[in-house]
Amino acid sequence: MLIDGFTVIVQIINFLVLVALLKFFLYGPILGAMDARERKIAARLEAAKAEEREAKKQASAFRKKNEDWAQQQESLFAKAAQTADAQKTKMIQEAHAEVDGLRAKWQTSMEQQKKAFLEDLRHRVIHQVYATARRVLHDLANQDLETQMFSALMTHLEGMSGKEWKSFIEGMTDQNAKIIIESVFELSATQRAQITKLMHDHLSEDIHLVFETCADSICGITIRPPGKKMAWHLDDYLTALETEIKKAVESAQGVKRRGKHKPVMKHHDTLES
Template identity: 35%
Template sequence: MLVDWFTVGAQTLNFLILVWLLKRFLYRPILDAIDSREKKIAATLAGADMKKAEALEERDDYVRKNAEFEQQRAVLMQDSIEEAKKQGQTLMDEARKLADALSEKRRSALQQEQQAIRADISRMTREEVFAISRKVLSDLAGIELEARMVEVFTKKLASLDEPLKTFTDAFTHNHTLKISHDSVLVRSTFELTAEQKGAIQEILHKLVSDANKPSDFSIRFETTQALISGIEMIANGRKIVWSINDYVDTLEKSVSALWTDAPDAKMSTHTMDAVSGSQVPGSQLSGSQISEKSVADNPIAGKSE
């Protein structure tokens, strides 16, 4: 086989020229493009890494801030819960105090109302009891009882000391009493007999004379139902009275005074004992107590009008 060295050389030269041309116009731009692309990719990766680092930093910062926020939120929530509990407890205490105050006020009002009702019932009971007592005593009073009272009255009259002295002072010469036919007024429930009137006139003149007082006076007799049963003598504002009505009035005043002094508008055991154990005082003369005898003792007492 024959070798054409010229052709081989020409082909080799052509190949070398082709290689140079490829390198110059093809490979170099491609390599440059690849290098440029690699640089861009490297720059992009570097930027991505930087952004990733920044993102990681921001994430860490966010996580830290989020943790701080959660911590603050938990603290604020706990404080809010405690404050709400305190406020709730305060409101509950205030509401309880207000409810207790209203309950106490209502209880006090009910107690006062009950006391007022008890006081009214007691007052009405006392009034009815004494009204019935007056009615019964008035129904029992009669001429025979009146006669007996006149008899006892004339006997008891002389036993009075201070009331009699005060009564007879009305008959002094320098007293303002003007001696007339109405010098002395004697009142009784029933009409007195002439004998009873004479007995009263005799004992009264005797007592006034014994007291060294002027006895030139007359006596006028009247009847009145206000006494229920009894006798009343009046001379110039001085009065000596002995009657069942006077006893009832005195007892009623004593019971009313004891009831008024008793606490909580009701009588205590001590007060009830005082009422049951006390003796009915007699009438009074110028505010001074004359005697403390029961009704059965038939006391005579003087009063000043």
């Protein structure tokens, strides 16, 4: 008989025991380990996904920050450029103002120096011309300048027409008004009497003459009725001389200014660029 009943029964039992043993030692642990691994991998994948999400979020945030920074940078650059332009314009204006101020100051100083020089020159010329004329007259003609000057004035006054005398005193309302005769030298008594007589003859006996000496006055004699002035001195000549000198000085300044102006313009160009 190929089939043994006892063996069949024992084999069935053996098989069931083997099923139990393998379930306990093989399938249970192996499936448990596989499930645990799957859970772990799933957890890791989930964690990785979460990290990826977080990374994407952070990347997005960083991108936004970078864009913001770029915008801020552009804005700051634009602002800086604007500020620099404004500063540049301001500095150029200040430099122009400073140059203008310096120029004005220099011009003022030059004017003052010129004025002072001309004044000084005028005085020197007066004294020199006066001294020279006196000396020339004395040495060559044996004449006194003051005397000759007074004589010439008297000749001029005596030659004046009635209309001129009338015009001379038209500002005088009071017949007793005084006429100031100012001279740079002391008039002698004779000379005073001569001019007093002349005034009385042509104008009025009531006229009162006041003689004054003024050292600062330009060489000559000045007659001052109220509201009028008649000068007999070197002033016109000196004024003509002064005008000529002024022209010469200004011409010299013009050359200097043009010469000096070039570097200023160059400097100006440099600032502009």
